[in-house]
Amino acid sequence: MTLNDIALHRRSIRKYNGTSVSREELETLVRFAQEAPSWKNQQTSRYHIVTSPALLAQARTCLGGSNPQKTEGVGALIVTSFKHNIVGHTHGEPDNEGGNGWGWYDLGLQNAYLLLKAAEMDLDTLVIGIRSAEQLRSLLAIPEDETIGAVIAVGHRVEDAQRPPRKELSEIVQFI
Ligand SMILES: Cc1cc2nc3c(=O)[nH]c(=O)nc-3n(C[C@H](O)[C@H](O)[C@H](O)COP(=O)(O)O)c2cc1C
Secondary structure, X not given: OOHHHHHHHOOEOOOEOOOOOOHHHHHHHHHHHXXXXXXXXXXXXEEEEEOOHHHHHHHHOOEOOOHHHHOOOOOEEEEEEEEOOOOOEEOOEEOOOOOOHHHHHHHHHHHHHHXXXXXXXXXXXXXXXXXXXXXXXXXXOOOOOEEEEXXXXXXXXXXXXXXXXXXXXXXXXXXX
């Protein structure tokens, strides 16, 4: 598959078939995500990976809206986070208006790599922003110095999903 094929094959999947995802596959995803650039190569992104059926059931209750139903049958939930106030900071003070936002930026970049690698491996994913960070922190003992970002569900799709339309280039680009 070309990079273009991979990007088009990746879709947010909201119905999973209950098959497992191996530890080796999950390590491959994270290793690939580590190839993303990060601010001063600080690599502050972290991954808390749940695969046991009992803990998956508990972790799914920390998701909001209809996300618990959408994640039935996933093989893993990856709670992504980053060590806060490190990137974009010098001696604890923000370098510019981005502040802790640069940590979000680095985590998003890494997570994009992870999603694309998953698509290449024929694993399906759903990025989940509607979740309770505090419930996940308590359940998984995530340290207080980490800002919790998206949860990424990983598994195998029941059926293909439609590609939601993208905006026209003229709406998002200014050539100067
Ligand atoms: C930061 C972020 C948070 C998201 N949160 C949710 C969510 O809580 N539940 C959900 O079903 N989809 C969620 N999505 C998935 C988006 O709805 C989806 O990416 C978008 O509709 C485009 O579809 P596609 O991923 O198939 O291209 C989220 C995506 C991102 C990037």
